[in-house]
Amino acid sequence: MTCGYRFRIYPNDTQRKQITNCFGCCRYIYNYFLAKRNELYISTNNFPTFSEHQKDLIELKENCEWLKDVQYYTLSMALQNMDIAYRKFLSRVTTNNETKHPRFKSKFDRKQSFKIRCTNANTKFQEKAIILPMLGKIKCRVSRDVYGRILSGTISRNSSGKFFVSLLITDMEKDYFLSTGKYVGIDLGLKSLVTTSDGDEYVNHRFVRKNLKRISKQDKRISKKIKRSKNHAKSITRISSMYERVINQRTDIIHKLTTQLIREYDVVCIENLCITDLFKQKNLARLKADASFGIVRDQLKYKSKWYGKEVIAIDRYFPSSQKCSSCGYIEKDLKKIDIREWKCSVCGIEHKRDINAAKNILYEGMKIYYS
Numbered sequence: 001m002t003c004g005y006r007f008r009i010y011p012n013d014t015q016r017k018q019i020t021n022c023f024g025c026c027r028y029i030y031n032y033f034l035a036k037r038n039e040l041y042i043s044t045n046n047f048p049t050f051s052e053h054q055k056d057l058i059e060l061k062e063n064c065e066w067l068k069d070v071q072y073y074t075l076s077m078a079l080q081n082m083d084i085a086y087r088k089f090l091s092r093v094t095t096n097n098e099t100k101h102p103r104f105k106s107k108f109d110r111k112q113s114f115k116i117r118c119t120n121a122n123t124k125f126q127e128k129a130i131i132l133p134m135l136g137k138i139k140c141r142v143s144r145d146v147y148g149r150i151l152s153g154t155i156s157r158n159s160s161g162k163f164f165v166s167l168l169i170t171d172m173e174k175d176y177f178l179s180t181g182k183y184v185g186i187d188l189g190l191k192s193l194v195t196t197s198d199g200d201e202y203v204n205h206r207f208v209r210k211n212l213k214r215i216s217k218q219d220k221r222i223s224k225k226i227k228r229s230k231n232h233a234k235s236i237t238r239i240s241s242m243y244e245r246v247i248n249q250r251t252d253i254i255h256k257l258t259t260q261l262i263r264e265y266d267v268v269c270i271e272n273l274c275i276t277d278l279f280k281q282k283n284l285a286r287l288k289a290d291a292s293f294g295i296v297r298d299q300l301k302y303k304s305k306w307y308g309k310e311v312i313a314i315d316r317y318f319p320s321s322q323k324c325s326s327c328g329y330i331e332k333d334l335k336k337i338d339i340r341e342w343k344c345s346v347c348g349i350e351h352k353r354d355i356n357a358a359k360n361i362l363y364e365g366m367k368i369y370y371s
């Protein structure tokens with residue numbers, strides 16, 4: 001099992017120059033070999049393999065003065081990225097007859113990145129810094145402890161101009177949560193993101209909507225500016241930061257929520273996600289919400305593995321909201337989403353729609369668990 005960690009870094013002027021230089025060199029390598037491959041593919045219908053390109057790369061690095069400061073590994077990874085993109089493109093050509101070539105990378109791309117060879121020997125964490133190969137000590141917001149074996153590292157700049165280091169880790173130390181002997185079913189919804197069979201509700205914060213007005217105001221301003229001018233770039237940076245904040249807040253809330261559920265319960269039962277259903281959705285709000293549902297499910301699944309708990313997914317077409325959780329009668333008229341509370345016409349128990357659904361999901365999940 002591998003796991004990714006991402007930390008914000010604050011390079012100084014020299015490091016910033018080094019990083020920008022690496023972006024440039026990787027872009028150059030990517031574009032150089034892409035052009036070469038395109039040319040050969042068009043004229044001979046064949047192209048050199050990755051390892052043949054690697055030989056050219058060694059030669060190129062020796063002859064270009066400005067490539068000397070960048071690790072061979074970093075350049076080779078840029079070459080590999082091109083190779084992967086090219087093979088993807090070729091597989092699309094044969095299956096879909098789609099002929100969109102891999103795009104050349106541009107200096108104006110908002111997102112830039114390159115890989116560095118990080119290992120446990122050359123990568124060290126300090127209290128407010130990280131020591132990286134090639135770049136040395138960089139100020140870093142170390143938001144969590146890293147355990148395990150470091151496989152690789154990526155330095156990136158996002159569209160709002162912030163820098164990050166991402167590490168791929170394997171062989172993590174197992175850090176199990178204690179068993180609580182408690183089981184829960186959860187219902188995912190628009191009004192409350194998560195409702196549990198114990199009756200807890202976690203509200204869906206509508207960050208996007210709140211911030212959307214501000215973002216659309218900025219969007220209008222952008223259209224008035226000349227493309228690729230300094231002011232245009234500034235506005236894009238500002239908008240990207242706003243989106244980023246919204247996404248970060250949402251991710252943060254979902255992370256806290258899923259960790260809490262995994263900590264508190266030994267078995268969490270959820271409804272399974274059906275990807276084809278997702279694309280049938282015409283309602284945008286619903287679609288966006290479904291995207292959050294997907295994140296909740298994914299996080300629950302991998303965290304349950306991390307912390308030694310269990311997640312059980314039940315069939316999506318199970319009538320969780322129409323079924324009375326105490327007598328099992330299926331109330332056919334309950335399909336409309338706006339009926340929040342109802343009374344069972346057989347046993348007379350009053351239900352809150354989401355809690356009743358969560359209870360049904362729990363019972364169904366437990367059947368699978370004990371089968």
Ligand SMILES: [Zn+2]
Pocket residue numbers: 324325326327328329344345346347348349
């Ligand atoms: Zn009933």
